[in-house]
Structures are given as structure tokens and as C-alpha cells.
Amino acid sequence: MPSILPPLKIRNFTLQYPIIQGGMGVGISWDSLAGAVARAGCGGTVSSAGTGYWNTDNIRLINGRPLKPINFNNSPNLMDIIRSAKEKSQGNGAVGVNILCALTDYERQVKDAIKAGAQYIISGAGLPLRLPEFASGSDVALIPIVSSARVVDLLCKRWKRSGRLPDAIVLEGPKSGGHQGYTYEQCFKSEYQLEKVTPAVLEACRNWGNIPLIVAGGVWDKKDIERFLDMGASGVQMATRFIGTHECDASPVFKQVLINARKQDIRLLKSPVGYPARGVITTPLMQRVRAGVRPKIPCISNCVTPCDHGKESNKVGYCIADSLGDACNGVVDSGLFFSGSNGYRLTKLQSVQELVEKLAGVREDTDIWEEDESYTEKMEDLGPQQSASL
Ligand SMILES: Cc1cc2nc3c(=O)[nH]c(=O)nc-3n(C[C@H](O)[C@H](O)[C@H](O)COP(=O)(O)O)c2cc1C
Numbered sequence: 285m286p287s288i289l290p291p292l293k294i295r296n297f298t299l300q301y302p303i304i305q306g307g308m309g310v311g312i313s314w315d316s317l318a319g320a321v322a323r324a325g326c327g328g329t330v331s332s333a334g335t336g337y338w339n340t341d342n343i344r345l346i347n348g349r350p351l352k353p354i355n356f357n358n359s360p361n362l363m364d365i366i367r368s369a370k371e372k373s374q375g376n377g378a379v380g381v382n383i384l385c386a387l388t389d390y391e392r393q394v395k396d397a398i399k400a401g402a403q404y405i406i407s408g409a410g411l412p413l414r415l416p417e418f419a420s421g422s423d424v425a426l427i428p429i430v431s432s433a434r435v436v437d438l439l440c441k442r443w444k445r446s447g448r449l450p451d452a453i454v455l456e457g458p459k460s461g462g463h464q465g466y467t468y469e470q471c472f473k474s475e476y477q478l479e480k481v482t483p484a485v486l487e488a489c490r491n492w493g494n495i496p497l498i499v500a501g502g503v504w505d506k507k508d509i510e511r512f513l514d515m516g517a518s519g520v521q522m523a524t525r526f527i528g529t530h531e532c533d534a535s536p537v538f539k540q541v542l543i544n545a546r547k548q549d550i551r552l553l554k555s556p557v558g559y560p561a562r563g564v565i566t567t568p569l570m571q572r573v574r575a576g577v578r579p580k581i582p583c584i585s586n587c588v589t590p591c592d593h594g595k596e597s598n599k600v601g602y603c604i605a606d607s608l609g610d611a612c613n614g615v616v617d618s619g620l621f622f623s624g625s626n627g628y629r630l631t632k633l634q635s636v637q638e639l640v641e642k643l644a645g646v647r648e649d650t651d652i653w654e655e656d657e658s659y660t661e662k663m664e665d666l667g668p669q670q671s672a673s674l
Pocket of ligand 1: 307308309312333409429459460462463622624626
């Protein structure tokens with residue numbers, strides 16, 4: 285049997301294995317997945333985006349969409365999800381929350397997450413410059429997502445003024461699912477790939493007092509994890525592979541879309557959030573968007589600041605909140621299905637415990653996936669992307 289992975293200590297908790305399950309917005313990582321991952325000895329991350337879809341009993345809906353941020357990112361639902369995930373964890377691992385900086389009501393969600401007992405907050409899609417201020421007085425671990433050493437320096441300088449430094453840092457490379465921290469063009473360049481960026485970010489983390497570095501984006505199996513641990517990372521964040529579990533909160537339709545996807549079906553696409561995003565491009569919605577169909581889109585949820593009340597949705601051709609909400613509800617025609625570039629490797633569902641044991645080296649990884657060497661993603665002209673150079 286191969287060696288078992290080492291533990292990961294962050295602030296005031298220790299994970300049995302150095303694996304954090306990445307937050308997946310609008311219904312993919314809620315209490316069921318995060319609770320099961322924590323129970324298996326890892327970090328289980330609830331996503332705070334779109335919690336209005338979790339239980340719509342007390343949610344004000346217009347045309348089936350949560351009205352305004354207060355319903356889309358609903359406080360009571362988020363707090364119930366966190367409490368439920370902690371209960372499911374049975375005291376193992378840790379339960380945290382992913383909160384996107386771009387969400388219109390970021391500060392409220394940070395405070396709700398802390399009140400409900402989140403053990404860590406992971407925050408990206410923008411720079412979480414004010415996170416320590418919003419979390420002041422609490423012992424929650426603060427973990428920003430970065431794309432470069434420059435961002436580590438910038439954040440640490442700023443956070444130091446509030447008397448705190450990051451408790452760990454997540455570096456996300458361009459094979460990640462969902463929104464990217466790079467421009468469309470950068471995502472294709474070799475110097476922006478995770479392996480290339482890692483050494484400089486590691487050095488910045490060392491310079492700021494050995495902040496543990498957690499790498500993300502395309503990490504699939506134990507070999508991948510060990511490769512990054514050997515480089516000096518303290519852990520990994522993985523999302524796409526956890527979609528192939530029974531406990532993942534995504535609808536069975538979402539899981540099947542990924543199981544059916546081929547390598548060439550998962551690519552970067554344009555998003556009203558202003559960053560390129562990675563997902564399945566062969567679904568009916570994305571086919572319409574790529575064909576230039578631009579219906580008039582009402583803004584009901586007002587989810588993210590950069591979209592500017594639906595201005596960007598109308599330019600790009602779809603609403604991010606509505607499309608992710610439809611994917612969450614299993615509506616293939618209008619849903620947007622995010623995936624990391626390895627999503628085509630998913631072939632079946634298994635339990636979180638089984639998957640974690642395979643990743644950690646406790647049991648043999650017998651999963652079979654087909655590598656497709658015949659296809660490599662190339663730059664296509666998607667039109668001007670807003671830059672995400674930080
Ligand atoms: C379906 C899906 C939804 C995601 N949603 C979010 C999100 O809401 N916030 C975020 O910071 N990252 C999000 N991510 C990124 C993941 O948390 C993670 O860092 C990344 O996907 C890791 O790469 P991997 O999927 O190849 O393991 C999402 C990823 C996927 C696949």
C-alpha cells in the first residue's frame with residue numbers, strides 16, 4: 285500500500301488529510317457534501333452563493349428566481365447549511381465557507397458564516413481586502429484565494445494593518461472549474477499554469493511567516509497531490525472530483541452532464557462576472573450564447589457587483605444567477621454547468637469516504653478514466669474579456 289498523506293494544520297484545527305473540498309456555488313457544495321468531506325477527515329467547504337435555492341419556503345421568488353441578494357444569498361439558509369454540515373461532520377475535519385468577494389452582500393455573509401460556526405472562510409473572485417475587518421473578534425481561519433505572488437504581498441501588507449495575516453492561502457490555477465483569476469489569454473500561457481506559478485507564491489508565503497499554501501485547479505489523484513506536496517505546498521483544494529460522489533449536493537442531472545462530457549466539451553466561456561469561467565460548453569444554453577443569441581434578461585437576484593444589475597448579463601447573453609440556479613435544479617436547457625478541465629474523467633459516483641481513502645492512499649485508486657491526448661484546448665475568439673489581472 286502506498287504511503288498515507290500527512291495532516292494539515294491551519295490556525296486552530298488540524299485536518300487528518302491535506303485536502304480541502306473547494307466551494308462550489310449555487311447548490312453544488314452545501315451541507316451534504318461539505319459535511320461528508322469533513323467527516324472523512326478533510327476540509328468541507330459550503331458555498332455561500334445562491335443559498336436561496338436550498339430551501340425556498342421562506343424565499344421571495346419572482347418567476348422562480350430569488351428576489352434580490354437577501355433572498356438569493358439567504359442568511360437563515362446559509363446558517364442552517366453550516367450548522368447541518370457541522371452536525372454531519374461528527375466533529376471530524378473542519379467545515380468552512382467559500383464567500384465570493386464579488387457578491388453584492390459580502391460583509392453580511394462573512395458575519396453570518398462566523399455566527400453559524402464556520403471554522404474557516406475561503407474568499408476569492410476579487411481581493412478580500414477587508415475580510416479581517418469583517419471577521420474581527422472571531423477566531424475563524426481566513427484563507428484568501430490568489431493568482432500570483434504579487435497578490436500575496438498586496439494582501440498581506442493590507443491585512444497586517446488589521447493585525448492579521450492569512451491563516452493559509454489558496455492558489456488557483458487555470459484548470460479550475462468556475463471563474464478564473466486570470467484573463468482568458470493568460471489561461472492558455474504556460475507561465476500561468478499552476479506548476480509554474482507555485483514556486484513564486486510559495487516563496488511569498490514563506491516570506492510572510494510560513495503561511496501554508498494550498499494549491500487548486502486540476503488536482504485529480506494522489507499522484508497529483510504528492511507532486512504539489514513535494515514542491516512545498518501544504519495541501520490541495522479539489523472540487524470537480526467531488527462532484528462524482530453520492531453526497532455531492534448537485535442534482536443527478538448535473539452529475540450526469542459531467543459524466544457525459546468529453547474533454548473538448550469543457551472549456552473557458554464568457555461570464556457576466558467579468559472573469560472567464562470554465563464549464564461545459566455543449567449544453568443548449570451555451571450553444572445559444574456561442575451562436576450569439578442575446579435575449580433580453582431581467583435582473584432579479586442582483587447577485588454580483590461586477591454585473592451591474594444585469595448590464596453584463598445582457599451583453600454576454602445569460603444571467604449567472606439564473607443559469608447556475610437552473611443547473612442546481614437540473615434544468616439542462618437553461619442551466620450552466622461549471623467543471624474543472626478534468627471533469628471528463630468522471631465516469632461514476634462513489635461515496636466521499638471511498639474517494640478520500642483513495643486520495644489519501646488508505647485504499648487503492650481503482651477508478652478508470654480515459655485520457656484524451658487528441659484534444660488540447662485552444663484560444664478561440666470569445667470577444668474582449670474583462671481583465672482579471674490581479
Ligand atoms: C461546479 C463548480 C463550482 C464552483 N464554484 C465556485 C465558487 O462559487 N467559488 C469559488 O471560489 N470557487 C468555485 N469553484 C472553484 C473550486 O472551488 C476549485 O477551486 C476548483 O474547481 C479546483 O479545481 P478542480 O475542480 O480541478 O479540482 C467552482 C468549481 C466548480 C467545479
